[in-house]
Amino acid sequence: MILLATLLVLAVAALGWWLARRRARQVELRAHGHRDRLHSRPVYHGLYVAIWTGVPALLLLLAWIVVQGPVLDALLLSSLPQDVVRGLDENARAVLLNEIKTRAAGNALPGQPAPYVLEAVQRLLRWRAIADMAALALSLAVALAGLAFSWRRLSPSFRARKAVERAFTWLMLLCASLAVLTTVGIVLSLIFETMRFFTMVPLSEFLFGLRWEPQIAFRPDQVASSGAFGMIPVFAGTLLISAIALGFAVPVGLLSAIYLAEFASGRFRAVAKPTLEFLAGIPTVVYGFFAILTVAPAIKRFGEALGIAAAPNSALAAGLVMGIMLIPFISSLSDDALAAVPNALREGSIGLGATRAETIRHVLLPAALPGIMAGVLLAASRAIGETMIVVMAAGIIATLTLNPFEAVTTVTVQIVTLLIGDTEFDNPKTLAAFALGFVLFLVTLALNMLSMHIVRKYREQYD
Amino acid sequence: MTMTKNRDITRQAATTNDVASPVCGGECKFITRDVNVFYGEKQAIFDVSLDIPDRSVMALIGPSGCGKSTYLRCLNRMNDLIDICRVEGTFLLDGEDIYSGAIDPVLLRARVGMVFQKPNPFPKSIYENVAYGPRIHGLAKNKADLDEIVETSLRKAALWEEVKDRLDAPGTGLSGGQQQRLCIARAIATRPEVILMDEPASALDPIATARIEELIDELKENYCIVIVTHSMQQAARVSDRTAFFHLGRLIEEGPTEQIFTAPREKQTQDYITGRYG
Ligand SMILES: Nc1ncnc2c1ncn2[C@@H]1O[C@H](COP(=O)(O)OP(=O)(O)O)[C@@H](O)[C@H]1O
Ligand SMILES: [Mg+2]
Numbered sequence: 001m002i003l004l005a006t007l008l009v010l011a012v013a014a015l016g017w018w019l020a021r022r023r024a025r026q027v028e029l030r031a032h033g034h035r036d037r038l039h040s041r042p043v044y045h046g047l048y049v050a051i052w053t054g055v056p057a058l059l060l061l062l063a064w065i066v067v068q069g070p071v072l073d074a075l076l077l078s079s080l081p082q083d084v085v086r087g088l089d090e091n092a093r094a095v096l097l098n099e100i101k102t103r104a105a106g107n108a109l110p111g112q113p114a115p116y117v118l119e120a121v122q123r124l125l126r127w128r129a130i131a132d133m134a135a136l137a138l139s140l141a142v143a144l145a146g147l148a149f150s151w152r153r154l155s156p157s158f159r160a161r162k163a164v165e166r167a168f169t170w171l172m173l174l175c176a177s178l179a180v181l182t183t184v185g186i187v188l189s190l191i192f193e194t195m196r197f198f199t200m201v202p203l204s205e206f207l208f209g210l211r212w213e214p215q216i217a218f219r220p221d222q223v224a225s226s227g228a229f230g231m232i233p234v235f236a237g238t239l240l241i242s243a244i245a246l247g248f249a250v251p252v253g254l255l256s257a258i259y260l261a262e263f264a265s266g267r268f269r270a271v272a273k274p275t276l277e278f279l280a281g282i283p284t285v286v287y288g289f290f291a292i293l294t295v296a297p298a299i300k301r302f303g304e305a306l307g308i309a310a311a312p313n314s315a316l317a318a319g320l321v322m323g324i325m326l327i328p329f330i331s332s333l334s335d336d337a338l339a340a341v342p343n344a345l346r347e348g349s350i351g352l353g354a355t356r357a358e359t360i361r362h363v364l365l366p367a368a369l370p371g372i373m374a375g376v377l378l379a380a381s382r383a384i385g386e387t388m389i390v391v392m393a394a395g396i397i398a399t400l401t402l403n404p405f406e407a408v409t410t411v412t413v414q415i416v417t418l419l420i421g422d423t424e425f426d427n428p429k430t431l432a433a434f435a436l437g438f439v440l441f442l443v444t445l446a447l448n449m450l451s452m453h454i455v456r457k458y459r460e461q462y463d
Numbered sequence: 464m465t466m467t468k469n470r471d472i473t474r475q476a477a478t479t480n481d482v483a484s485p486v487c488g489g490e491c492k493f494i495t496r497d498v499n500v501f502y503g504e505k506q507a508i509f510d511v512s513l514d515i516p517d518r519s520v521m522a523l524i525g526p527s528g529c530g531k532s533t534y535l536r537c538l539n540r541m542n543d544l545i546d547i548c549r550v551e552g553t554f555l556l557d558g559e560d561i562y563s564g565a566i567d568p569v570l571l572r573a574r575v576g577m578v579f580q581k582p583n584p585f586p587k588s589i590y591e592n593v594a595y596g597p598r599i600h601g602l603a604k605n606k607a608d609l610d611e612i613v614e615t616s617l618r619k620a621a622l623w624e625e626v627k628d629r630l631d632a633p634g635t636g637l638s639g640g641q642q643q644r645l646c647i648a649r650a651i652a653t654r655p656e657v658i659l660m661d662e663p664a665s666a667l668d669p670i671a672t673a674r675i676e677e678l679i680d681e682l683k684e685n686y687c688i689v690i691v692t693h694s695m696q697q698a699a700r701v702s703d704r705t706a707f708f709h710l711g712r713l714i715e716e717g718p719t720e721q722i723f724t725a726p727r728e729k730q731t732q733d734y735i736t737g738r739y740g
Contacts, residue, residue, distance in 0.1 A: 127609035268547070348646070351541060352596040352653055353573030362595065367586050 005061055005139045012143045013054030020154060021046030025262035027156050039091045040161035048160040051167050052150035057143035064135045072127055073097055079123060081116050083370060100124055111365035187441070194438040197431035208232065211396035212409075214429050216419060227372030229432050231439065233398040237358070237408030241394060242383035244319025244404055245326055250376055253330030260331070261338040262360055273335075280328040288392030296393060303405050311395065311407040319404065320391040322386055326379045333378065337371025338364055370454045381444040387412040411436050412415075477619050479590035492517040492657060493538060495594050498552035500542070501532050507533045508674040509553075511713045513706055520679060520688045522581065522702035524695060526734065529708040531691040534657050537688065539575035557655075573600055575657040582642035584634035584649075589626050590647055593617060596653030601612040612652055620648035621678050640671025647678065658682065660690040664697065665717040667675045695735060699723050 004104075013370015024042035031037050076097060077085060088096065100120045102109055113121075154160065173301040198206070228390030256276065260269055296317035310316070341364050349359040365372075395407030396417055493515035500564060510528045515521045523531040533542070541720055542548040554561045556682075571598065584592050593613045598600070603609035603650065613630070614631035616740045617623040622644040626637070634645050643663055650658055660679070664672040679688060679701045692698050698705050706716040715722065726732045 013581065342583070344579060344581055345585060347541065347544070348579065348583040348585065348649075349595070350544060351572055351577035351579070352599070352649065353569050353571075353576075354599050356594075357568050358599055362599075363585050425701075 002061060002065060002135060002349055005136040006058065009054060009057040009139050009143045011063070012057075012140070012147060013050045015116070016036070016053040016147045016151070017050035018044040019153065020049035024154070027295040033154065035429045038156050039159050044160040044164050045154055045158075047164045048154065049147060049150045051164065052146040053143050054146075054244040055167075056146050056187055057139045060142050061135060061139050064131075064139075068131055068135075072124065075127065076100060076124060079133060080120060084116060090341075106129075117203030190434055190438050190441060193431055193434035197428060197435040200428040200431065206432075208229055210400060212414070214414070214432055227429060229428065229435075231411075231436065234409060234411050234414050234436065235439075237394070237398055238410040238412070239397065240315050240402065240404065240408055241319045241322065241390060241410055242380060244316060245322035245383045246285060246376070248320055249326035250329050250378060251381075253327045253375075254334050254372065256327070257291050257334035257338060258360060258365075261335050262356060262364070273332075276328045276331055278328075279324070280332075282325075284325065284386065284388035287321050287325050287393070289387045290324075291317050291389060291393035295321050299405070308405050310405040313393055313395050314405050315394065315408045316404040321393060322383055322389050325386070325389065326383060329379045330372075330375050331384060333375025334368070336373045337368035337375065340371060341367045370457060372450040374455045377447050379456070381447035381451075384447070385412065385440060385444050387416065391416050411440050417442075470538060475564065487489045490516050490518075492557065493689075494553075494558075495537075495551040496557040498537065498550070498554070500537060501549040503547040506555070506709050508537075511708075513713055513716060515687060515689060516704065517687045518683060518685065519703040520683050520690060520701050522698035522705045523689065523691045524705060524734075525708035525714075527693065530711040531708050532661050534708070535661055535689060535691050536577075538657070539572045539577055539661055541572075541577065543568055549576070559638060572652045575659060576653060576655035578646050578650055578658065578660045578663045580662040581648050581669055582639060584637070584642050584645050586633065586635055588631045588644060589617075589634045590630040591600075593652045594646050596650060600653060601655065610687050612648070616648040616652040617645075619651050619682070620644045621674065621681075622640070622648055638665050638671070640674060643671070643675060647675075647682075651682075655686065657687040657689065662690065662691050663694060666691065670715065672697070681691070686687070695723070707734060709734070 021042045024040075024045035026040060028038050030044060031064065067416050077093065080096075085093065096117075097352075099113070100117055101124070103113060104121045104124045105284060206229050209228060211228035211230050211231050212233050213228040260272060260276075264272065269405060292313075296312055296314065299317050299320075300310045302338050303314075337419055346359060346369060349363045350356075354362070390410045390413050394413055395409050396413060397407070398409045398414070399406060401408060415433045415436050418429055418436075424430060491514050493513075495514070496512045498508055498511040498513075499506060511534060513534075523535060525531055528535060536542045537550050537554060538556075538561075542550055550562065556571075556575070559566065585595065587595070590613055593616050594603075594609055597609060597612050614623060614627075617626065617678055622641060625641060626632075626645075634642065636646060643666075647658075647663075664675045666674065679690065683703075690698075690702065692729065702719045703718065705719045705722040707714045707722065707726075707728075708729055715726060715728045717727075722731065723735060726735060
């Protein structure tokens, strides 16, 4: 019904557009060569009417969709026998409402419904029909009112173009604020849940604790009934894996960027650059498979050859594969940074009798360093926030170690494990995920800001 | 890089002995013969033969796009850096073919320094800019030696007095004219024999330009200088000999006096009198 109403409103808007444009065209033709020409082209007359017809009515429908559900719920609850409702808590009421709605949708449920439920189903269906009709009628009325209003305002001298432009400005503002508001909302909910976590676990334990054992007892008298929430070993794991990843990706990415930017022939570049960027398009799940199936066993064998016992999900395997994922990042950003160094510097150095390698080492790299640094920081923030590869290839137990052959866990892995399965939002085990997420967010935010700051400074240098 | 069969043949024809220079007798720094330069299919220089005397200033003039820079960049093999560029002909520096396999272009560029149109100091300190060449070529035995080279180079470039108290300041922070003199000092520091300048004053204001011109006048005591300029006044002021290029061909070459007062060719006269270009 709402869909039908939407379509009807759109149809009316289209009609308004067509009518207004036609009238304006006729005026334009009649007035051809005269003084009282149209201020705005006919298309703006059409758009003006269409906006006034469509937008308010569609907004009304949107509001209706949002409001209808809760209002009907409230009405249903108050129409049920009071003695039934009073005995129920919030959850039970939701379950009851759900049962009514499910039956109203015609789906079978086990058991015989109580008579008051059946009555409520009938009521709900009746109310819904009324609400739908009302929505249809009201939105059509609003649309027609908008049409009439804008139609009467139109005249040859009316500045429809300006009005339409203003409407589009508002539309753009709306879209822009939507993105910003969503971000703010996400951050706020993160902060909110994090604060709830810290009412249960002290901040100092979280920040400085060396044990991470988030298992919460199902029964109060169980052994080890309270968990430990020290984030140090978890973050240490993230740092270890990220360091391995960067330690691999930075040299490889940087050297390949230098080769591509300064030495490679045009033909090699034409093949190698897209190939590198293709690496960036591989889903991280696939990297995860690669880590488990190929890299981890290889490292285990390698460790055995050296006489080191390597865990099947060693930090080294996850880190190396993550490093492969980061190579295109670093190489493409470093390549950009090198390409941005003015050619005059290159020629200046070569003109003094420096070789290509000397030019790169003494002039190009120092000049491109800020851009390269920014790339490395961005890659670091990617590494720290990377989830899929480590979920598949890293461990779950938080061990505080620097040995890359051991299994460690990471912040992202912990967040995933904490939230998987049946979880309630009022125990520290679940809320700990938000606290971890919040700290992670702060770290990557800081890294991104730092790299943006560096890039900005670097831009000024060559303007 | 740009060795072609064609060039090998021309080299056989023109050895040092064949090319007695009509212009400067034994004093010639550069002798160039039958130079043709191509960018891909497009030819930019046609059959240019030009002699450049030592310890003097040779000006290359001509309308924009006539190949002055292209010719200049052949003299220190800077065109090697451009993939599509192909150079044919003979270039003798002190009688030695600079395009032969026996010459390392890297060492050649230390002998034939270059100053570019736009000042291009490295993003390093003033000191490091000047010390760059000597460090690379190992010209200084120790720090004191290097200090000495930096100071004399800056003095020769008439910049020492202005920067001696801030040698650690970035070279990019100097004014345009100072930057260009820094680039000249940087070129001098590698102890070149020839200095090529491609419109070295075109990005500078009149006062800075005058300083550069004075400097060129002093430098020619010790160096062979080849300068490209689009300003005829500048050519008339600073050069001893002038070569006029047009559409990739060398139209006329001679003492600057003669070129500006009694050009033999009509095209030269038209250009000098401002009828085109
Ligand atoms: N890197 C290049 N690639 C292709 N063509 C070039 C290149 N550099 C110069 N040319 C061409 O060669 C001709 C001579 O250029 P140039 O030597 O720069 O002239 P000038 O310095 O006298 O203004 C011009 O037609 C120019 O378009
Ligand atoms: Mg030029």
